[in-house]
Amino acid sequence: MPEKTIAEFSVKYVQVMDEKGIADAKLMPRLSDKQIIEMYRLMVLAKAFDDKALKLQRQGKIGTYASHRGQEACQIGGVYALGKNDWLFPAFRENAAFIALGFPMHLLYAYWGGDERGAKIPKEFNALPTSIPVGTQLLHAVGTAWAMKLKKKKSATIVFFGDGATSEGDFHEAMNFAGVFKTPTVFLCQNNQYAISVPRSQQTAAETIAQKAIAYGFEGIQVDGNDVFSVYRAASEALKKASMGNGPTLIECFTYRLSDHTTADDAKRYRTEKEVLEWKKKDPIERLRKHLEGKKIWSSRKEKELIDWANEKVEKAVKEFEAMPAPVPDDMFQYLFAAMPRRLREQRDYLEKYVNELRREKNG
Ligand SMILES: Cc1ncc(C[n+]2csc(CCOP(=O)(O)OP(=O)(O)O)c2C)c(N)n1
Incomplete structure (x- = not known):
């Protein structure tokens, strides 16, 4: 029998907005100005939370902290797409995701302060606590999604993880199970280019992380992870597809961690300043602000008011955290x-x- 090609694949890349503005208007998700401003407010609030957390760690008030700086679009875009019955399964860098969910910030500080009460999720939030073991949450997300499917619920789970987690057995087991049983799971990989000091090129020989889904029988796409519209669009479509019974999706958000891995790391030892500067030009928050300015729905006065509001909210959360009775x-x-x-x-x-x-x- 002559040799023939029996399988071929391609991977889509989605970018709605780049550093210069809307790159492809046809792909723009349906969002009102009010919703876009809300997303921007959440991103600025998440940054204020992060800046303060780094200071609290330096003051010895919380322990080792994992910053999400640079990944706000992935986390806020992903969570903003969730329906009220969907569930969030975070890894350990998902403070912005929790903030987008409306989770109380003083409890997040408590978590990073080593206080177990910060890991206890109030009933009104459909979320699991932070998962420090790399990749274990993927299995929980698939199991919960399977239960949703068995109970014929019209809902889905979204699970966040990094590029490093794709080397764990848990990732492959979760993806395989999700593919075979068509569970309503959205796998959201934040490919921030590093797993501590290990670059993505040493994590996998595959050209993209998105294409790993194909081996498990479902779609994988790559999106610009520094563009909140791309992430929101991909996550909304995938969640809708999942909850309608059409199975899982892997979304690779191509992004960058602007900070150190954690406060216990020094990224200067394995990354060049030039590389970091290049990525700073793609800052997801600045990109969205420029979009708002271009639409003439933003001003320096509004920006100042927003920053003051975010800082006040953060200071209030710190006070609440510090006023908590000892654990x-x-x-x-x-x-x-x-x-x-x-x-x-x-x-x-x-x-x-x-x-x-x-x-x-x-x-x-
Ligand atoms: C099972 C397990 N192995 C190792 C570690 C130590 N560790 C913590 S974070 C990390 C790298 C994770 O990289 P990635 O999944 O890309 O996420 P990122 O830190 O980039 O957000 C490692 C190896 C751990 N927490 N759990």
Whole structure:
């Protein structure tokens, strides 16, 4: 039998707006001026939260912190597309995503301050807590989506992860299951070009991350992750497709982490200043502001008012965080299992004894 090609594939790239303005008006999602301004407000608020978090970490008020600077369009565009019954599965850099969801910022600071109460999601939010283990949330997102499908719910899950997570077995298991069972899952990969110091080129030999979906039998697309309209458009379409029973989608948001990996990292050791400067020109917040100015719906006065509003909101959140009563050590053990396993119970009892002894010593 002669040799023949039995499969071919192509990967779409979507860019609605670049640094100069709207690149393809046909692709512009349907959004009112009010909604676009709301997205911009969320991005500015997320940046103010981030700037403050870095300062709090330097002051020793919170622990190691993972900045989302540069990735606001991915996170706000993705969350803005969620329907009221959809669920968010974050990785560990998704503060902007939580802020877009309306999650209280003082609880986010509490989380990064090592306080377990920050990992307890109030019932009104359809979100899982931050997932520090790389990639585990992908399986949770697929499992939940499968449950939605079995219960015939018209909803979907969106799961955030980085380019590094695509090297984890969890990613491949989740993608495979989602493909086979057509679960209503949207995989949103923030390809920010690095997994700590490992560049994307060492993460995979594939040309794009998007194309990995094809091997699992569903669509993968790449979008400009510094353009909130591209991300919103792709996420809305994928969520709609998922909740209508047409299966999963992988969205690769091509973006860049402008900050260090975390406050425990020094990105200067593995990235050139030139590269960072090139990406700063693509700043997603500036790009959206220029768009608003071009539409004549923004002014320097509005900008100043917005920045003041964002800073005030952040300062209020810091005050609330600092006014929280001290956490109870028992919280460390509380939220992981429905029924606490024996080993964990032993550790909890040990700690309780230790804390009581300390208290007795202190009180003489
Ligand atoms: C299972 C697991 N392995 C290793 C780590 C240590 N670690 C934390 S973040 C990270 C890199 C993640 O890179 P990526 O998925 O691209 O996300 P990004 O940090 O770029 O947002 C690693 C290896 C971890 N938290 N969990």
